[in-house]
Amino acid sequence: MPTKKKPQATPTPERRRELLAVAAEVFAARGYNATTVRRIADEAGMLAGSLYYHFDSKEAMVDEILAAFVDELGQGYDTVLRAGLGPRETVEALVAESFREIDRHRPAVAIYQKEAQHLASQPRFAYLLEAQAKFERAWLGALERGVAEKAFRDDLDTALAYRFVRDTVWAAASWYRPGGPHSPEQITRQYLSMVLDGIAVRAAPPHERL
Amino acid sequence: MPTKKKPQATPTPERRRELLAVAAEVFAARGYNATTVRRIADEAGMLAGSLYYHFDSKEAMVDEILAAFVDELGQGYDTVLRAGLGPRETVEALVAESFREIDRHRPAVAIYQKEAQHLASQPRFAYLLEAQAKFERAWLGALERGVAEKAFRDDLDTALAYRFVRDTVWAAASWYRPGGPHSPEQITRQYLSMVLDGIAVRAAPPHERL
Amino acid sequence: MPTKKKPQATPTPERRRELLAVAAEVFAARGYNATTVRRIADEAGMLAGSLYYHFDSKEAMVDEILAAFVDELGQGYDTVLRAGLGPRETVEALVAESFREIDRHRPAVAIYQKEAQHLASQPRFAYLLEAQAKFERAWLGALERGVAEKAFRDDLDTALAYRFVRDTVWAAASWYRPGGPHSPEQITRQYLSMVLDGIAVRAAPPHERL
């Protein structure tokens, strides 16, 4: 066990991460606007002004939180899309990836869901719009391909279906508690069995699938 | 001091309703906290202070908006539940009622969805908690009865299903535009065909139903 | 004596002017940066926040103060230049006009002299640069014409002379007190007799002039 780290003196990037975690939790719980910088500082055991040694502004904090989430999710989706799966499997993978993200970065997801819309109007958060478009393409593409390839019902309104799926998935960030009664995998399975078996063209009774 | 009966174009309760409509629209668009009393007044063509002739406080405004919505929805659900329908038909009717409510009182619904949680912690808004509990009983009851009566799959996690349904339905208030491409009935039909045919025990291919 | 004015209720533009006068006095005495909004409010008998009913920001206050001064001085100089005077008389008139301005708007002039330079770097105060350039043209033009027309010595470094004159004139705003021992006219006379009789080509002993 090499003792390279001086005890007590937490290195800079480490501290930032800790503080961001605290901030994310508070933002998620009370909303961005309703969260005071003082509250974050309290929770972190310091004074409000001290936060400004680490971050430029309150805005910079959400920015960093959201950017990290959006990046990671974008990469997750990319990996799914590059896997060359069929439409049904793609949807399954996207759902699984999403719930996994919620499991690991719940506060960030909750913030994203609540605040993205009105933050996106500021130039600084323009990347949120790009991300939203990208996510939409991922889902919509899978749904439309599914219809074309007869994996999904041909009377499916894909635009509407996309919205329903998106809303349900992200809303889960509001009630999901890591270590609670449902694991991400369980949620994924239940969710897919609900949604997919309503979407999928099928011949046999649905509970023989999956 | 002259006649009291000056013929006024807008008698008091009328004006209140107008102002509340304006306020609801602004609250829905920008969020309760982010909405300034001045903004509402601007939109209504008056000065901020003048609003206090009509309402006790900003809080009183959301209160009135939310209470009206919650009352109306509660009555709608009651009507559905008293109709003595089967579980599947009950779910259908609850969904239809919900989307109808969104169609008629979109801003109120949007406010409810975004703000209910954190407002509910204040005593003044305790009725929101009761309402939430009531709505949950309505949905959960229908779902559980459906499982018991074999209308819905027996491996259904009703608690999870309830959350998914609730979230999707209310989230629609964020993107639904009255007079837009989808009528409430269309949305209801599509939504039910998605969700129900995934929930319902069925023997025949799903597109022969509904 | 017509009683159109309701007693007590000072009309809006009046109040602005009063408050600006107070602000100008404080800015001049302590410097723009060192002046707190609270101090201005104190001096005006109100709370800091109340100032924002009348003005957008502290910056907006100096802006209004400086813009008014710069406009008025610009017009004064224009009037002088349009009068078609000889170079010596032009210089005399510019000096007289400047000291008159100091007499009437001493705080504004003092602020201009102390703060113009660093405020001018902000886009909002770009007009200060234009004004400076305009004033320079007025003085430099008169000096150069004076040299060309042999009213001023031909070994005069006009660029240097301009700076000396400008600095002395405006610096007077720092020590001049209206109602003090020197009237603006006295100051003008003394100043001109000092500066001009050093600049002017002359044959007879200088104390026979002016």
Place this chain on the structure above:
Amino acid sequence: MPTKKKPQATPTPERRRELLAVAAEVFAARGYNATTVRRIADEAGMLAGSLYYHFDSKEAMVDEILAAFVDELGQGYDTVLRAGLGPRETVEALVAESFREIDRHRPAVAIYQKEAQHLASQPRFAYLLEAQAKFERAWLGALERGVAEKAFRDDLDTALAYRFVRDTVWAAASWYRPGGPHSPEQITRQYLSMVLDGIAVRAAPPHERL
């Protein structure tokens, strides 16, 4: 505890002088109040806190800068006054000494001119008042003696003349650039030819003098 005599590239008093030079430059450019300790540190290539190893406070820095200037100038003036010159030559020598000081310690002079007034109200800077009084005595003495001895015009308002001279001379610190188009000697000559030939009693045309 090892040897005290580590050969250091920059011994303490040297480093202080360097840092003070940096500080003076920044104070002169942006004003004392507007200058942050961090800015000085940046310019010096260190962190804000590190400055406190060398100096007690930001105030201590200006103090040291101003005290040095005031001392040096005081000595310069003393030397001039002890030389036993006539009033005109004394004025010439004071001007020359002043511009020389500006050439060598421009930032300090600029700070003195801009900040002395409001700093002087603090006990710590009381010596600035003494210095001002001393400088005034030097100039005023020379001017009055000149009037008495008929070297200067008898209608001269010496109090006013003193202010004009003082203001112009120090204001030069704002625009003078060492190594620029004008040498201190040139400026001195031009300035004296402007001012003196307006002040001096003379019989012959002024451009035959000096």
Place this chain on the structure above:
DNA sequence: AATGAATGAGCCTTCATTCAT
């Protein structure tokens, strides 16, 4: 000598609210 991190006071500004008219 210098760094990293934090403090605490104070600043500009916003905003819900009040109230005399």
Place this chain on the structure above:
DNA sequence: GATGAATGAAGGCTCATTCAT
């Protein structure tokens, strides 16, 4: 019913300063 003006409590942020390492 509405206006104009003001209040007072925060809120985000800056900055000189401190101190252990």
